[in-house]
């Protein structure tokens with residue numbers, strides 16, 4: 151049994167369909183990438199997993215249990231972390247307040263235990279615990295968002311475009327840290343990313359999404375190395391599908 155299993159998922163906004171039969175799995179300790187052009191439905195998959203959109207049909211199972219439509223706060227309690235693309239921090243709060251807000255499902259003792267290694271991993275956050283987040287750079291704010299999603303010690307984390315809006319040096323840094331977290335904690339990651347080469351270098355498998363469905367599922371290494379496959383599915387301007 152995979153940790154996360156999505157089967158024939160259909161959903162959309164209002165009565166407008168977006169996902170039309172998505173099948174996707176994430177195994178224990180696996181890093182899975184999701185790539186595809188703008189508007190393909192990638193973020194919609196995440197919103198459906200996190201309970202912001204009800205499945206119209208199909209299923210979303212986590213640890214074998216159906217979670218379609220479950221409130222995001224309950225999913226956090228069950229061990230799923232989520233770093234949305236936007237609005238992923240409380241800008242007027244301090245770094246520490248953001249981290250404590252993220253830890254709403256755990257006890258104070260667990261928070262202290264969980265936050266310590268995160269502050270070692272992100273020393274900038276340690277230095278700025280009492281700083282208001284809106285005063286920090288985009289890269290630092292992203293670190294807050296990542297740390298906030300990890301402070302509950304989740305088993306699965308969904309990252310929606312970790313590199314969006316970041317300068318190249320921060321992109322490398324964020325991916326290095328995300329990898330480190332995954333290796334140290336043996337967790338599973340599902341990552342949406344426009345920087346396709348960076349994602350493929352840092353994941354085990356990837357799904358290519360287009361027009362609300364999975365067009366290809368392959369090992370990331372194969373997508374990187376097989377030029378024909380890459381050109382067919384990942385070619386085009388700006389590395390988009």
Ligand SMILES: Nc1ncnc2c1ncn2[C@@H]1O[C@H](COP(=O)(O)OP(=O)(O)OP(=O)(O)O)[C@@H](O)[C@H]1O
Nearest residue numbers: 163164166168186187188189190191192193194195
């Ligand atoms: N809140 C919303 N209300 C209505 N339609 C939406 C909403 N959010 C997204 N859509 C539509 O759903 C479709 C899929 O959007 P989605 O954000 O999932 O794509 P994406 O693959 O994540 O793209 P991007 O890379 O631009 O984030 C698009 O046609 C988009 O316009």
